[in-house]
Amino acid sequence: MSRAVVEIAERRLSLSNLEKDLYPSYGFTKAQILEYYRGIAPFILPHLKDRALTLKRYPEGVEKDFFFEKRCPSHRPDWVRTAAVPQNGGEPITFCLVNDLETLLWAENLASLELHVPLARAGSPETPDSMVFDLDPGEPANILECARVALILRDLLSGMELAGYVKTSGQKGLHVFVPLNRKGTTFEDTKTFSKAVAEIMQKHYPDLVTAKMAKQERKGKVFINWSQNDSSKTMICIYSLRAREKPFVSFPLEWGELESLAGLGDSERFQVSHSEAVRRAEKMGDLFQEVLVKEQKLPHL
Amino acid sequence: MAAQGIWSGTISFSLVAIPVRLVTAVKPGRVSFRMLHSTDYSPLARRMFCPEEQTMVTPDEIIRGHEILPDKYVLMTDEELESVSPERSRTIEILDFIDTKEVDPIYYDHPYYLVPSKGGEKAYQLLVEVMRRTNKAGLAKFVLAEREYLVAVKSKDGALALTTLHYSDEILPDEDLSPKKEKTEAEEESRMKKSIKKMIEDFDPGKYANERRKGIMELLETKAKEKPPVEAPVVTDEDGEGPSDLVAALEESMRKVKEGR
Numbered sequence: 249m250s251r252a253v254v255e256i257a258e259r260r261l262s263l264s265n266l267e268k269d270l271y272p273s274y275g276f277t278k279a280q281i282l283e284y285y286r287g288i289a290p291f292i293l294p295h296l297k298d299r300a301l302t303l304k305r306y307p308e309g310v311e312k313d314f315f316f317e318k319r320c321p322s323h324r325p326d327w328v329r330t331a332a333v334p335q336n337g338g339e340p341i342t343f344c345l346v347n348d349l350e351t352l353l354w355a356e357n358l359a360s361l362e363l364h365v366p367l368a369r370a371g372s373p374e375t376p377d378s379m380v381f382d383l384d385p386g387e388p389a390n391i392l393e394c395a396r397v398a399l400i401l402r403d404l405l406s407g408m409e410l411a412g413y414v415k416t417s418g419q420k421g422l423h424v425f426v427p428l429n430r431k432g433t434t435f436e437d438t439k440t441f442s443k444a445v446a447e448i449m450q451k452h453y454p455d456l457v458t459a460k461m462a463k464q465e466r467k468g469k470v471f472i473n474w475s476q477n478d479s480s481k482t483m484i485c486i487y488s489l490r491a492r493e494k495p496f497v498s499f500p501l502e503w504g505e506l507e508s509l510a511g512l513g514d515s516e517r518f519q520v521s522h523s524e525a526v527r528r529a530e531k532m533g534d535l536f537q538e539v540l541v542k543e544q545k546l547p548h549l
Numbered sequence: 550m551a552a553q554g555i556w557s558g559t560i561s562f563s564l565v566a567i568p569v570r571l572v573t574a575v576k577p578g579r580v581s582f583r584m585l586h587s588t589d590y591s592p593l594a595r596r597m598f599c600p601e602e603q604t605m606v607t608p609d610e611i612i613r614g615h616e617i618l619p620d621k622y623v624l625m626t627d628e629e630l631e632s633v634s635p636e637r638s639r640t641i642e643i644l645d646f647i648d649t650k651e652v653d654p655i656y657y658d659h660p661y662y663l664v665p666s667k668g669g670e671k672a673y674q675l676l677v678e679v680m681r682r683t684n685k686a687g688l689a690k691f692v693l694a695e696r697e698y699l700v701a702v703k704s705k706d707g708a709l710a711l712t713t714l715h716y717s718d719e720i721l722p723d724e725d726l727s728p729k730k731e732k733t734e735a736e737e738e739s740r741m742k743k744s745i746k747k748m749i750e751d752f753d754p755g756k757y758a759n760e761r762r763k764g765i766m767e768l769l770e771t772k773a774k775e776k777p778p779v780e781a782p783v784v785t786d787e788d789g790e791g792p793s794d795l796v797a798a799l800e801e802s803m804r805k806v807k808e809g810r
Contacts (some may be wrong), residue, residue, distance in 0.1 A: 403802075444799060
Protein backbone atom coordinates (compact mmCIF):
# COMPACT_ATOMS: atom_id res chain seq x y z
CA MET A 249 0.00 0.00 0.00
CA SER A 250 1.44 3.31 -0.98
CA ARG A 251 1.83 5.96 1.65
CA ALA A 252 3.06 9.49 1.53
CA VAL A 253 3.72 12.08 4.16
CA VAL A 254 3.00 15.67 3.23
CA GLU A 255 3.70 18.76 5.23
CA ILE A 256 1.35 21.73 5.04
CA ALA A 257 1.83 24.79 7.20
CA GLU A 258 4.32 22.77 9.27
CA ARG A 259 1.71 20.12 9.96
CA ARG A 260 2.51 16.60 8.95
CA LEU A 261 -0.19 14.52 7.32
CA SER A 262 0.21 10.90 6.37
CA LEU A 263 -1.73 9.87 3.25
CA SER A 264 -2.48 6.22 2.54
CA ASN A 265 -3.76 3.97 -0.24
CA LEU A 266 -3.08 6.66 -2.81
CA GLU A 267 -3.38 4.31 -5.79
CA LYS A 268 -6.75 2.91 -4.65
CA ASP A 269 -9.38 3.47 -7.34
CA LEU A 270 -12.45 4.79 -5.51
CA TYR A 271 -14.51 5.36 -8.67
CA PRO A 272 -13.76 2.01 -10.36
CA SER A 273 -16.05 2.27 -13.37
CA TYR A 274 -14.66 5.73 -14.20
CA GLY A 275 -11.12 5.38 -12.88
CA PHE A 276 -10.39 7.99 -10.21
CA THR A 277 -7.88 7.19 -7.51
CA LYS A 278 -7.50 8.52 -3.99
CA ALA A 279 -4.49 10.51 -5.23
CA GLN A 280 -6.70 12.18 -7.87
CA ILE A 281 -9.39 12.89 -5.27
CA LEU A 282 -6.82 14.57 -3.03
CA GLU A 283 -5.54 16.49 -6.03
CA TYR A 284 -9.09 17.67 -6.83
CA TYR A 285 -9.70 18.92 -3.31
CA ARG A 286 -6.28 20.60 -3.21
CA GLY A 287 -7.18 22.47 -6.40
CA ILE A 288 -10.70 23.43 -5.31
CA ALA A 289 -9.65 24.26 -1.72
CA PRO A 290 -9.59 28.07 -2.13
CA PHE A 291 -13.24 27.91 -3.27
CA ILE A 292 -14.69 25.21 -0.99
CA LEU A 293 -12.96 26.18 2.28
CA PRO A 294 -15.00 29.38 2.89
CA HIS A 295 -18.17 27.27 2.59
CA LEU A 296 -16.92 24.60 4.99
CA LYS A 297 -15.49 27.05 7.49
CA ASP A 298 -16.87 26.75 11.03
CA ARG A 299 -19.55 24.27 9.98
CA ALA A 300 -20.03 20.92 11.70
CA LEU A 301 -18.86 18.47 9.08
CA THR A 302 -20.62 15.18 8.51
CA LEU A 303 -18.20 12.77 6.88
CA LYS A 304 -19.66 10.42 4.29
CA ARG A 305 -16.97 7.83 3.93
CA TYR A 306 -16.46 5.33 1.12
CA PRO A 307 -13.44 3.32 2.31
CA GLU A 308 -13.91 0.73 -0.45
CA GLY A 309 -15.00 3.15 -3.17
CA VAL A 310 -18.32 4.45 -4.50
CA GLU A 311 -19.63 1.03 -5.48
CA LYS A 312 -19.29 -0.39 -1.98
CA ASP A 313 -20.73 0.47 1.43
CA PHE A 314 -20.46 3.95 2.82
CA PHE A 315 -21.15 5.31 6.25
CA PHE A 316 -21.97 8.68 7.72
CA GLU A 317 -19.77 9.85 10.55
CA LYS A 318 -20.84 12.84 12.56
CA ARG A 319 -18.48 12.42 15.49
CA CYS A 320 -14.99 13.64 14.59
CA PRO A 321 -12.84 10.46 14.60
CA SER A 322 -10.84 10.09 17.81
CA HIS A 323 -7.68 9.25 15.86
CA ARG A 324 -7.62 12.75 14.36
CA PRO A 325 -4.39 14.73 14.45
CA ASP A 326 -4.28 17.24 17.30
CA TRP A 327 -4.43 20.18 14.88
CA VAL A 328 -7.89 19.28 13.56
CA ARG A 329 -10.33 21.87 14.91
CA THR A 330 -13.56 20.60 16.42
CA ALA A 331 -16.76 21.97 17.85
CA ALA A 332 -19.24 20.38 20.24
CA VAL A 333 -22.74 20.93 18.85
CA PRO A 334 -25.82 20.00 20.89
CA GLN A 335 -28.08 17.51 19.14
CA ASN A 336 -31.82 18.14 19.32
CA GLY A 337 -31.70 18.87 23.00
CA GLY A 338 -29.55 15.80 23.61
CA GLU A 339 -25.88 15.25 24.27
CA PRO A 340 -23.55 17.37 22.14
CA ILE A 341 -21.47 15.67 19.45
CA THR A 342 -17.91 16.73 18.71
CA PHE A 343 -17.73 17.52 15.00
CA CYS A 344 -14.72 18.27 12.80
CA LEU A 345 -14.39 21.80 11.42
CA VAL A 346 -12.69 21.98 8.06
CA ASN A 347 -11.10 25.40 8.23
CA ASP A 348 -7.85 24.76 6.40
CA LEU A 349 -6.29 22.77 3.58
CA GLU A 350 -4.62 20.22 5.84
CA THR A 351 -7.90 19.29 7.53
CA LEU A 352 -9.60 19.04 4.14
CA LEU A 353 -6.94 16.64 2.87
CA TRP A 354 -7.03 14.70 6.14
CA ALA A 355 -10.81 14.22 5.70
CA GLU A 356 -10.29 13.11 2.10
CA ASN A 357 -7.61 10.67 3.19
CA LEU A 358 -10.43 9.05 5.21
CA ALA A 359 -12.24 8.64 1.85
CA SER A 360 -14.94 11.10 2.86
CA LEU A 361 -15.69 11.78 -0.79
CA GLU A 362 -18.81 13.75 0.05
CA LEU A 363 -18.73 16.65 2.50
CA HIS A 364 -22.07 17.48 4.12
CA VAL A 365 -22.61 20.59 6.22
CA PRO A 366 -25.57 22.21 8.01
CA LEU A 367 -27.12 25.54 7.00
CA ALA A 368 -25.87 27.08 10.26
CA ARG A 369 -22.39 27.56 11.69
CA ALA A 370 -21.23 25.51 14.65
CA GLY A 371 -21.12 28.57 16.94
CA SER A 372 -24.80 29.38 16.32
CA PRO A 373 -26.38 26.08 15.37
CA GLU A 374 -29.94 27.39 15.55
CA THR A 375 -29.32 30.37 13.23
CA PRO A 376 -29.45 29.42 9.55
CA ASP A 377 -27.43 31.75 7.36
CA SER A 378 -29.29 30.55 4.26
CA MET A 379 -32.69 29.24 3.31
CA VAL A 380 -32.53 26.39 0.84
CA PHE A 381 -34.85 24.83 -1.74
CA ASP A 382 -33.69 21.33 -2.53
CA LEU A 383 -35.19 20.48 -5.94
CA ASP A 384 -35.42 16.74 -6.31
CA PRO A 385 -36.88 15.24 -9.52
CA GLY A 386 -39.06 12.13 -9.30
CA GLU A 387 -38.62 9.95 -12.37
CA PRO A 388 -39.30 10.35 -15.23
CA ALA A 389 -38.72 14.03 -14.40
CA ASN A 390 -35.04 14.99 -14.45
CA ILE A 391 -32.77 17.98 -14.00
CA LEU A 392 -34.47 19.79 -16.92
CA GLU A 393 -37.72 19.97 -14.96
CA CYS A 394 -35.67 21.09 -11.95
CA ALA A 395 -34.25 23.91 -14.06
CA ARG A 396 -37.77 25.04 -15.03
CA VAL A 397 -38.80 25.03 -11.38
CA ALA A 398 -35.61 26.86 -10.32
CA LEU A 399 -36.23 29.61 -12.88
CA ILE A 400 -39.83 30.13 -11.72
CA LEU A 401 -38.57 30.10 -8.14
CA ARG A 402 -35.97 32.76 -8.95
CA ASP A 403 -38.68 35.04 -10.34
CA LEU A 404 -41.08 34.33 -7.50
CA LEU A 405 -38.38 35.16 -4.91
CA SER A 406 -37.30 38.19 -6.87
CA GLY A 407 -40.89 39.47 -6.58
CA MET A 408 -40.37 39.18 -2.80
CA GLU A 409 -37.11 41.12 -3.16
CA LEU A 410 -35.02 38.08 -2.37
CA ALA A 411 -32.00 37.01 -4.41
CA GLY A 412 -31.39 33.30 -4.88
CA TYR A 413 -28.33 31.38 -6.06
CA VAL A 414 -28.41 28.02 -7.80
CA LYS A 415 -26.05 25.05 -7.83
CA THR A 416 -26.22 21.52 -9.14
CA SER A 417 -26.51 18.80 -6.53
CA GLY A 418 -23.94 16.82 -8.50
CA GLN A 419 -26.56 14.11 -8.81
CA LYS A 420 -30.00 14.62 -10.36
CA GLY A 421 -31.24 17.81 -8.77
CA LEU A 422 -30.60 21.50 -8.16
CA HIS A 423 -30.28 23.51 -4.94
CA VAL A 424 -31.44 27.11 -4.69
CA PHE A 425 -29.87 29.06 -1.81
CA VAL A 426 -31.32 32.29 -0.43
CA PRO A 427 -28.65 33.99 1.70
CA LEU A 428 -29.89 35.58 4.93
CA ASN A 429 -26.83 36.14 7.15
CA ARG A 430 -28.85 37.89 9.83
CA LYS A 431 -28.78 37.31 13.55
CA GLY A 432 -32.09 36.20 14.94
CA THR A 433 -33.18 34.18 11.92
CA THR A 434 -34.48 30.80 13.07
CA PHE A 435 -35.03 27.50 11.32
CA GLU A 436 -38.69 27.95 12.13
CA ASP A 437 -38.60 31.10 9.97
CA THR A 438 -36.86 29.46 7.03
CA LYS A 439 -39.03 26.36 7.26
CA THR A 440 -42.30 28.30 7.39
CA PHE A 441 -41.22 30.52 4.50
CA SER A 442 -39.87 27.77 2.27
CA LYS A 443 -42.88 25.56 2.89
CA ALA A 444 -45.27 28.38 1.93
CA VAL A 445 -43.22 28.94 -1.24
CA ALA A 446 -43.25 25.22 -2.09
CA GLU A 447 -47.01 25.06 -1.59
CA ILE A 448 -47.65 28.11 -3.79
CA MET A 449 -45.47 26.56 -6.47
CA GLN A 450 -47.39 23.29 -6.20
CA LYS A 451 -50.71 25.13 -6.37
CA HIS A 452 -49.81 27.02 -9.55
CA TYR A 453 -47.79 24.29 -11.26
CA PRO A 454 -49.49 21.10 -10.05
CA ASP A 455 -48.19 19.01 -12.96
CA LEU A 456 -44.61 20.11 -12.41
CA VAL A 457 -44.18 20.60 -8.68
CA THR A 458 -44.99 18.81 -5.46
CA ALA A 459 -44.35 20.01 -1.93
CA LYS A 460 -45.06 16.57 -0.50
CA MET A 461 -42.45 14.12 0.65
CA ALA A 462 -44.49 10.97 -0.08
CA LYS A 463 -42.88 8.97 -2.90
CA GLN A 464 -46.10 8.37 -4.85
CA GLU A 465 -46.69 12.16 -5.04
CA ARG A 466 -43.29 12.74 -6.59
CA LYS A 467 -43.51 10.66 -9.75
CA GLY A 468 -42.81 12.79 -12.81
CA LYS A 469 -42.62 15.95 -10.69
CA VAL A 470 -40.05 18.06 -8.96
CA PHE A 471 -40.25 17.75 -5.20
CA ILE A 472 -39.36 21.04 -3.54
CA ASN A 473 -37.84 19.73 -0.34
CA TRP A 474 -38.36 22.61 2.07
CA SER A 475 -37.80 20.33 5.07
CA GLN A 476 -34.03 20.62 4.62
CA ASN A 477 -34.39 23.92 6.47
CA ASP A 478 -33.76 22.27 9.81
CA SER A 479 -30.91 22.37 12.30
CA SER A 480 -30.62 18.58 12.19
CA LYS A 481 -30.24 18.46 8.38
CA THR A 482 -27.15 18.82 6.25
CA MET A 483 -26.67 19.72 2.58
CA ILE A 484 -23.93 18.57 0.26
CA CYS A 485 -21.35 21.37 0.38
CA ILE A 486 -20.86 23.36 -2.78
CA TYR A 487 -17.77 22.11 -4.72
CA SER A 488 -17.93 18.72 -2.97
CA LEU A 489 -17.51 15.62 -5.12
CA ARG A 490 -20.44 13.23 -5.27
CA ALA A 491 -20.02 9.52 -4.82
CA ARG A 492 -21.73 8.40 -8.00
CA GLU A 493 -20.38 6.44 -10.91
CA LYS A 494 -18.47 9.50 -12.15
CA PRO A 495 -16.83 12.14 -9.95
CA PHE A 496 -19.27 14.99 -10.60
CA VAL A 497 -19.28 18.06 -8.40
CA SER A 498 -22.01 20.10 -6.74
CA PHE A 499 -21.29 23.27 -8.71
CA PRO A 500 -22.74 26.82 -8.91
CA LEU A 501 -24.41 28.05 -12.10
CA GLU A 502 -25.23 31.56 -13.19
CA TRP A 503 -28.92 32.08 -13.80
CA GLY A 504 -28.25 32.96 -17.42
CA GLU A 505 -26.34 29.72 -17.84
CA LEU A 506 -29.20 27.78 -16.29
CA GLU A 507 -31.57 29.42 -18.78
CA SER A 508 -29.44 28.37 -21.74
CA LEU A 509 -28.97 24.85 -20.38
CA ALA A 510 -32.74 24.57 -19.91
CA GLY A 511 -33.13 25.78 -23.51
CA LEU A 512 -30.71 23.19 -24.86
CA GLY A 513 -32.73 20.40 -23.29
CA ASP A 514 -29.86 18.02 -22.65
CA SER A 515 -29.83 16.85 -19.04
CA GLU A 516 -26.25 15.54 -19.34
CA ARG A 517 -24.84 19.01 -19.90
CA PHE A 518 -25.76 20.20 -16.41
CA GLN A 519 -23.15 17.98 -14.81
CA VAL A 520 -19.79 19.47 -13.95
CA SER A 521 -16.84 17.12 -13.77
CA HIS A 522 -13.95 17.41 -11.31
CA SER A 523 -11.54 18.84 -13.87
CA GLU A 524 -14.09 21.28 -15.29
CA ALA A 525 -14.95 22.40 -11.76
CA VAL A 526 -11.42 23.56 -10.94
CA ARG A 527 -10.98 25.18 -14.34
CA ARG A 528 -14.27 27.06 -14.16
CA ALA A 529 -13.85 28.14 -10.54
CA GLU A 530 -10.39 29.52 -11.29
CA LYS A 531 -11.77 31.46 -14.25
CA MET A 532 -15.09 32.68 -12.80
CA GLY A 533 -14.26 32.90 -9.11
CA ASP A 534 -16.71 31.67 -6.49
CA LEU A 535 -20.26 32.22 -7.82
CA PHE A 536 -21.53 31.44 -4.32
CA GLN A 537 -19.46 34.13 -2.63
CA GLU A 538 -22.57 36.24 -2.03
CA VAL A 539 -24.29 33.34 -0.27
CA LEU A 540 -21.82 33.78 2.59
CA VAL A 541 -22.18 37.53 3.02
CA LYS A 542 -25.37 38.91 1.47
CA GLU A 543 -27.83 40.02 4.15
CA GLN A 544 -31.50 39.51 3.37
CA LYS A 545 -34.62 39.48 5.52
CA LEU A 546 -37.53 37.14 4.98
CA PRO A 547 -40.61 39.40 4.66
CA HIS A 548 -44.11 38.83 6.03
CA LEU A 549 -43.22 36.51 8.87
CA MET B 550 -28.74 -25.54 -12.95
CA ALA B 551 -27.09 -22.29 -11.96
CA ALA B 552 -24.86 -21.10 -14.77
CA GLN B 553 -22.56 -18.97 -12.67
CA GLY B 554 -20.11 -20.86 -10.51
CA ILE B 555 -18.52 -19.80 -7.25
CA TRP B 556 -15.24 -21.32 -8.41
CA SER B 557 -13.91 -22.65 -11.69
CA GLY B 558 -10.92 -24.82 -12.48
CA THR B 559 -10.20 -28.44 -13.23
CA ILE B 560 -10.80 -31.72 -11.48
CA SER B 561 -7.94 -34.11 -12.11
CA PHE B 562 -6.41 -37.46 -11.31
CA SER B 563 -3.48 -39.25 -12.94
CA LEU B 564 -3.56 -38.00 -16.53
CA VAL B 565 -7.19 -36.82 -16.64
CA ALA B 566 -8.08 -33.12 -16.21
CA ILE B 567 -11.65 -31.97 -16.68
CA PRO B 568 -12.62 -28.25 -16.67
CA VAL B 569 -15.46 -27.69 -14.20
CA ARG B 570 -17.34 -25.04 -12.27
CA LEU B 571 -18.48 -25.34 -8.69
CA VAL B 572 -22.09 -24.39 -7.94
CA THR B 573 -23.90 -24.57 -4.66
CA ALA B 574 -26.35 -27.45 -4.25
CA VAL B 575 -28.56 -26.18 -1.46
CA LYS B 576 -30.32 -22.96 -0.67
CA PRO B 577 -31.27 -22.59 2.97
CA GLY B 578 -35.05 -22.59 3.27
CA ARG B 579 -35.09 -19.80 5.79
CA VAL B 580 -37.35 -16.85 5.07
CA SER B 581 -35.27 -13.76 5.66
CA PHE B 582 -36.43 -10.64 7.44
CA ARG B 583 -34.90 -7.18 7.51
CA MET B 584 -34.75 -5.31 10.80
CA LEU B 585 -36.63 -2.00 10.47
CA HIS B 586 -36.96 1.01 12.70
CA SER B 587 -40.51 0.76 14.05
CA THR B 588 -41.11 4.49 13.86
CA ASP B 589 -40.14 5.21 10.25
CA TYR B 590 -39.60 1.76 8.65
CA SER B 591 -36.00 2.56 7.73
CA PRO B 592 -33.95 -0.61 7.24
CA LEU B 593 -31.37 -0.65 10.04
CA ALA B 594 -27.62 -0.91 9.54
CA ARG B 595 -25.13 -2.80 11.65
CA ARG B 596 -22.29 -0.79 13.09
CA MET B 597 -19.38 -1.78 15.26
CA PHE B 598 -19.62 -0.13 18.64
CA CYS B 599 -16.90 0.47 21.21
CA PRO B 600 -18.56 0.19 24.63
CA GLU B 601 -15.53 1.76 26.29
CA GLU B 602 -15.55 4.99 24.30
CA GLN B 603 -19.29 4.87 23.60
CA THR B 604 -18.68 5.44 19.93
CA MET B 605 -19.07 3.78 16.55
CA VAL B 606 -15.85 2.32 15.20
CA THR B 607 -14.87 2.68 11.57
CA PRO B 608 -13.31 -0.18 9.56
CA ASP B 609 -9.86 1.43 9.56
CA GLU B 610 -9.82 1.28 13.37
CA ILE B 611 -10.77 -2.38 13.56
CA ILE B 612 -8.08 -5.04 14.07
CA ARG B 613 -8.16 -8.76 14.84
CA GLY B 614 -7.28 -10.45 18.15
CA HIS B 615 -7.50 -14.04 19.33
CA GLU B 616 -8.57 -14.34 22.96
CA ILE B 617 -6.11 -16.69 24.67
CA LEU B 618 -7.14 -15.84 28.23
CA PRO B 619 -10.06 -13.72 29.42
CA ASP B 620 -9.36 -10.17 28.14
CA LYS B 621 -5.93 -11.20 26.84
CA TYR B 622 -5.53 -11.14 23.07
CA VAL B 623 -2.89 -12.08 20.55
CA LEU B 624 -3.12 -9.65 17.63
CA MET B 625 -3.08 -10.91 14.06
CA THR B 626 -2.75 -8.80 10.92
CA ASP B 627 -4.18 -9.57 7.48
CA GLU B 628 -0.66 -10.12 6.18
CA GLU B 629 0.13 -12.62 8.92
CA LEU B 630 -3.07 -14.55 8.25
CA GLU B 631 -2.33 -14.54 4.55
CA SER B 632 1.15 -15.96 5.17
CA VAL B 633 -0.35 -19.15 6.63
CA SER B 634 -3.28 -19.42 4.18
CA PRO B 635 -3.03 -21.96 1.38
CA GLU B 636 -2.24 -20.73 -2.12
CA ARG B 637 -5.25 -20.23 -4.32
CA SER B 638 -5.56 -23.19 -6.56
CA ARG B 639 -7.32 -23.97 -9.78
CA THR B 640 -7.42 -27.74 -9.37
CA ILE B 641 -9.32 -30.31 -7.40
CA GLU B 642 -6.74 -33.08 -7.29
CA ILE B 643 -8.24 -36.46 -6.47
CA LEU B 644 -5.85 -38.24 -4.10
CA ASP B 645 -7.67 -41.53 -3.54
CA PHE B 646 -10.82 -43.32 -4.58
CA ILE B 647 -12.81 -44.79 -1.71
CA ASP B 648 -15.98 -46.76 -1.29
CA THR B 649 -18.88 -44.29 -0.86
CA LYS B 650 -20.23 -46.33 2.07
CA GLU B 651 -17.00 -45.76 3.98
CA VAL B 652 -17.67 -42.10 4.68
CA ASP B 653 -19.56 -41.60 7.92
CA PRO B 654 -22.29 -38.98 7.18
CA ILE B 655 -21.21 -37.03 10.26
CA TYR B 656 -18.23 -35.86 8.17
CA TYR B 657 -20.46 -34.27 5.52
CA ASP B 658 -20.37 -30.49 5.75
CA HIS B 659 -21.63 -28.57 2.73
CA PRO B 660 -22.86 -29.95 -0.60
CA TYR B 661 -22.04 -28.50 -4.03
CA TYR B 662 -22.30 -29.65 -7.63
CA LEU B 663 -19.53 -29.66 -10.19
CA VAL B 664 -20.73 -28.81 -13.69
CA PRO B 665 -18.63 -29.27 -16.83
CA SER B 666 -17.13 -26.19 -18.43
CA LYS B 667 -16.73 -25.86 -22.17
CA GLY B 668 -14.76 -28.71 -23.69
CA GLY B 669 -15.04 -30.92 -20.63
CA GLU B 670 -18.45 -32.47 -21.27
CA LYS B 671 -17.32 -35.79 -22.66
CA ALA B 672 -14.67 -36.58 -20.06
CA TYR B 673 -17.09 -35.38 -17.36
CA GLN B 674 -19.79 -37.80 -18.50
CA LEU B 675 -17.32 -40.64 -18.57
CA LEU B 676 -16.15 -39.92 -15.01
CA VAL B 677 -19.76 -39.67 -13.77
CA GLU B 678 -20.62 -43.00 -15.33
CA VAL B 679 -17.55 -44.88 -14.13
CA MET B 680 -17.93 -43.59 -10.58
CA ARG B 681 -21.60 -44.57 -10.56
CA ARG B 682 -20.88 -48.11 -11.71
CA THR B 683 -18.01 -48.67 -9.32
CA ASN B 684 -19.76 -46.91 -6.42
CA LYS B 685 -16.59 -45.01 -5.67
CA ALA B 686 -16.03 -41.50 -4.41
CA GLY B 687 -12.93 -39.46 -5.09
CA LEU B 688 -11.23 -37.93 -2.07
CA ALA B 689 -9.54 -34.62 -2.85
CA LYS B 690 -8.02 -31.51 -1.31
CA PHE B 691 -9.38 -28.25 -2.52
CA VAL B 692 -8.82 -24.55 -1.69
CA LEU B 693 -11.90 -22.34 -1.62
CA ALA B 694 -11.94 -18.79 -0.25
CA GLU B 695 -8.50 -19.15 1.39
CA ARG B 696 -9.41 -22.34 3.22
CA GLU B 697 -8.27 -25.80 2.36
CA TYR B 698 -11.02 -28.40 2.42
CA LEU B 699 -11.07 -32.14 2.30
CA VAL B 700 -13.83 -33.03 -0.17
CA ALA B 701 -15.60 -36.11 -1.47
CA VAL B 702 -16.63 -36.18 -5.14
CA LYS B 703 -19.43 -38.57 -6.00
CA SER B 704 -21.63 -39.43 -8.92
CA LYS B 705 -25.19 -38.27 -8.36
CA ASP B 706 -28.07 -38.33 -10.86
CA GLY B 707 -25.76 -38.02 -13.88
CA ALA B 708 -23.67 -35.24 -12.36
CA LEU B 709 -20.75 -34.87 -9.99
CA ALA B 710 -21.60 -33.85 -6.45
CA LEU B 711 -18.88 -32.41 -4.25
CA THR B 712 -19.26 -32.39 -0.48
CA THR B 713 -16.82 -30.64 1.81
CA LEU B 714 -15.87 -32.84 4.75
CA HIS B 715 -15.05 -31.96 8.31
CA TYR B 716 -11.51 -32.64 9.38
CA SER B 717 -11.29 -35.44 11.91
CA ASP B 718 -10.24 -33.09 14.70
CA GLU B 719 -13.49 -31.18 14.22
CA ILE B 720 -15.59 -34.22 15.03
CA LEU B 721 -16.36 -34.38 18.73
CA PRO B 722 -15.65 -37.72 20.41
CA ASP B 723 -18.80 -39.71 21.11
CA GLU B 724 -17.51 -42.14 23.74
CA ASP B 725 -19.30 -40.37 26.59
CA LEU B 726 -22.63 -40.44 24.82
CA SER B 727 -23.54 -44.13 24.76
CA PRO B 728 -24.69 -45.59 28.07
CA LYS B 729 -22.92 -48.46 29.77
CA LYS B 730 -23.60 -51.79 28.16
CA GLU B 731 -26.45 -53.60 29.86
CA LYS B 732 -27.99 -56.92 29.08
CA THR B 733 -30.98 -56.72 26.75
CA GLU B 734 -33.63 -59.39 26.55
CA ALA B 735 -34.06 -61.25 23.28
CA GLU B 736 -37.83 -60.80 23.45
CA GLU B 737 -37.59 -57.02 23.81
CA GLU B 738 -35.17 -56.88 20.91
CA SER B 739 -37.41 -58.77 18.55
CA ARG B 740 -40.41 -56.62 19.55
CA MET B 741 -38.56 -53.46 18.69
CA LYS B 742 -37.34 -54.92 15.42
CA LYS B 743 -40.93 -55.70 14.49
CA SER B 744 -42.24 -52.22 15.21
CA ILE B 745 -39.41 -50.68 13.19
CA LYS B 746 -40.17 -53.02 10.32
CA LYS B 747 -43.79 -51.86 10.31
CA MET B 748 -42.67 -48.26 9.85
CA ILE B 749 -40.20 -48.89 7.03
CA GLU B 750 -40.70 -46.67 3.98
CA ASP B 751 -38.59 -45.48 1.07
CA PHE B 752 -36.82 -42.22 1.81
CA ASP B 753 -38.84 -39.51 0.08
CA PRO B 754 -37.56 -36.10 1.24
CA GLY B 755 -40.37 -34.36 -0.65
CA LYS B 756 -42.78 -35.84 1.89
CA TYR B 757 -41.36 -33.82 4.75
CA ALA B 758 -42.13 -30.23 3.87
CA ASN B 759 -40.74 -27.40 5.99
CA GLU B 760 -44.04 -26.57 7.66
CA ARG B 761 -42.87 -23.38 9.34
CA ARG B 762 -41.52 -21.96 6.10
CA LYS B 763 -44.74 -22.89 4.33
CA GLY B 764 -46.73 -21.17 7.06
CA ILE B 765 -44.62 -17.99 6.93
CA MET B 766 -44.85 -17.77 3.13
CA GLU B 767 -48.63 -18.18 3.21
CA LEU B 768 -48.95 -15.59 5.95
CA LEU B 769 -46.74 -13.13 4.02
CA GLU B 770 -48.83 -13.64 0.90
CA THR B 771 -52.10 -12.99 2.73
CA LYS B 772 -50.70 -9.94 4.50
CA ALA B 773 -49.31 -8.49 1.25
CA LYS B 774 -52.76 -8.83 -0.33
CA GLU B 775 -54.57 -7.27 2.61
CA LYS B 776 -52.45 -4.16 2.96
CA PRO B 777 -49.86 -2.39 0.79
CA PRO B 778 -46.33 -2.76 2.17
CA VAL B 779 -44.99 -0.01 4.43
CA GLU B 780 -42.52 2.44 2.96
CA ALA B 781 -39.84 4.54 4.63
CA PRO B 782 -41.00 8.16 4.45
CA VAL B 783 -38.25 10.65 5.28
CA VAL B 784 -40.45 13.13 7.06
CA THR B 785 -44.16 13.45 7.56
CA ASP B 786 -46.01 16.18 5.80
CA GLU B 787 -48.22 18.50 7.71
CA ASP B 788 -50.78 20.33 5.72
CA GLY B 789 -51.85 23.86 6.41
CA GLU B 790 -51.10 27.22 4.94
CA GLY B 791 -48.35 29.59 5.91
CA PRO B 792 -48.93 32.98 7.56
CA SER B 793 -51.71 34.75 5.61
CA ASP B 794 -49.63 37.87 4.85
CA LEU B 795 -46.87 35.74 3.43
CA VAL B 796 -49.27 33.63 1.36
CA ALA B 797 -50.91 36.78 -0.03
CA ALA B 798 -47.53 38.29 -0.92
CA LEU B 799 -46.44 35.08 -2.59
CA GLU B 800 -49.69 34.90 -4.56
CA GLU B 801 -49.10 38.45 -5.74
CA SER B 802 -45.53 37.68 -6.77
CA MET B 803 -46.69 34.51 -8.50
CA ARG B 804 -49.29 36.46 -10.48
CA LYS B 805 -46.53 38.71 -11.81
CA VAL B 806 -44.32 35.74 -12.63
CA LYS B 807 -47.09 34.16 -14.68
CA GLU B 808 -47.86 37.46 -16.44
CA GLY B 809 -44.22 37.80 -17.39
CA ARG B 810 -44.07 34.33 -18.95
